[in-house]
Amino acid sequence: MIKNLKRLTFILVLLFVTIVATACNSNGDGDSKSNKNKIDVGIVLPTKDEPRWVQDEQRFKDALKDSKYSTEILFSQGSSAKEKENVESLLNKGIKVLIITPQDGAAAGAAVEAAKKEGVTVIAYDRLITNTDAVDYYVTFDSLAVGAAQAQYLIDNANGSNVPLYLYAGAASDNNAFLFFEGAWKVLQPKIADGTFKLANSSEAEKLKDTAELSRDQLSKIIGQVTTNWDPNEAKNKAQTHLTAAKANLKGNVAILAPNDGTARSIADVFSTDKAVKSFVVTGQDAEKASIQYIIDGKQSMTVFKDVRTLVTDAMGVAVEVLDGKTPDTTGSYDNGSVEVKAKQTDVIVVNKDNVKKELIDSAYYEASEFNGLE
Incomplete structure (x- = not known):
């Protein structure tokens, strides 16, 4: 009887150890599975x-x-x-x-x-x-170069003097907006000072038209007036307000510094409906599909392509x-x-109607079938 009891006890202990070991192994597998679900x-x-x-x-x-x-x-x-x-x-x-x-x-x-x-x-x-x-690290396009490229495009396409220049910027909460605008201002300022451009929509920029290097505070004051907050609707409303307030000598053939493609399309739509605006050159960036179609259609002048x-x-x-x-x-x-x-x-690339196919289609960034009227 005692011998049988000892045997039964041994079997129960062995069974208990097996159950515990199985549970531990199961938990180990669960942890392994959990590790597989972890994100690097x-x-x-x-x-x-x-x-x-x-x-x-x-x-x-x-x-x-x-x-x-x-x-x-x-x-x-x-x-x-x-x-x-x-x-x-x-x-x-x-x-x-x-x-x-x-x-x-x-x-x-x-x-x-x-x-x-x-x-x-x-x-x-x-x-x-x-x-x-x-x-630890910052991976970026050269934001100063983006603004400089936009500004240079406006200069290259300006005819005569006193060309009305409308300035717009991104969100004041975005450091890039400051860099884009700073890069553009450094290129545009000499041409504002020499009379190629006439500032149309920023009294703060007018005060600083003879200042080549703007401080953060000075940039902030201008951006505060012309910010779009990267919002196409806000850009549209600002453009409408500026054109409504603009005198005849601030219309005609105009130049527009628009910060990105979304705002560029909205601003372009507004300027295209004002009969006193004969033509306009408008910048952009990001090479959005909608803006590439606008460029093909002649509604937007350029975009800065950031691959x-x-x-x-x-x-x-x-x-x-x-x-x-x-x-x-x-x-x-x-x-x-x-x-x-x-x-x-x-690096960044300037894209307009002349090189859109080479830069965006031939490079396989977009498919030609995604656009109408592409030559």
Whole structure:
């Protein structure tokens, strides 16, 4: 009886050990599965409501489809609060690298500082995050060069003197808007000073027309008057207000510095309906499909093509080097108000009706079938 009891006890203990071991193995498998669900690179883009960022999303997906590293792309939908939630969500998934385009360069500080506390490498993508030391790298197009290219195009296409010049800018919350405008002003200012252009819609710019190098405060005052907030509707309303207030000598053949393609189309639509405006040259940037059609149709003069494929490749290149334990190569730096952020810059290309096919179709950025009237 005792012998049988000992045998039964041994069997029960053995069964208990087997159950515990099975449970441990099961938990181990669960952890392994959980690890598989972890994300290496988190990507946060500002909004799905602008074609530019939807375009970037697709380029990221194209670039990442064969990557050994896992990624997730989230959108902040114009909200810095949502942006912070997105970063926190990605941190909970164990990201090692954060690629982020801030909705507001200053407001994004709290989100990236939370990432840095977790040991995450932060890459600012296309927009600089300001007033924080929690940014490791900045992957960008040369924003000063974008503004300079827009300005030079207006100069190259100006006829005579006292050409009315209408200035517009991006959002004051976006450091890039300052860089774009600064780059444009440096090129335009000598031609404003010598009478080639006559400022039409900014009293602050008029006060500073003899000043070649503008301070941040001076730029802020002008941008405060002519900001579009990157919003086509706001750009449309401002253009309507400016044309309504403009005297006859500020119409005729005019030049328009529009900050990007979305605002350029809205502004162009307004100027094209004013009978006192005989012709206009209007700038843009981003090579959005709708604006490429406008350029083909003669409704928009040019766009600054920033090949997002290259920017995405550069951003992912930096991320992969970090994940592989290497130090990424950089080509410069930007002062974000707190530190000098190491930067990798990508070149830009001016596109108009003459070279649109070569730059955008022949390079396979877009398909010819996506447009009408392409020669």
